[in-house]
Amino acid sequence: xEKNVSKVRAHDAxxxxxxxxxxxxxxxxxxxxxVWIAVAVGGLxxxxxxxxxxxxxxxxxxxxxxxDPIQNGK
Numbered sequence: 001x002e003k004n005v006s007k008v009r010a011h012d013a014x015x016x017x018x019x020x021x022x023x024x025x026x027x028x029x030x031x032x033x034x035v036w037i038a039v040a041v042g043g044l045x046x047x048x049x050x051x052x053x054x055x056x057x058x059x060x061x062x063x064x065x066x067x068d069p070i071q072n073g074k
Contacts, residue, residue: 003067011056011070015041 022037048054048071057071 003064004070007057007060007064007067007070010060010064011054014056015045 018041019038022034022041025034025037026032044055052071054071057069061067061069061072
């Protein structure tokens with residue numbers, strides 16, 4: 001069970017870093033196109049409960065095989 005908690009925390013950290021990178025690049029460069037990174041991540045988060053697929057969990061499931069698969073499309 002603790003291994004699954006670490007996978008969920010890793011997912012949250014990766015997604016959070018992507019949001020921060022998007023905001024940071026937008027503010028640093030004044031290029032609003034970097035906001036699309038946050039929009040894409042948010043869109044994936046919105047549809048993942050319905051599709052049961054998350055690219056971050058897909059990668060984490062491969063990197064952490066000794067844990068229960070999370071949102072692996074089943």
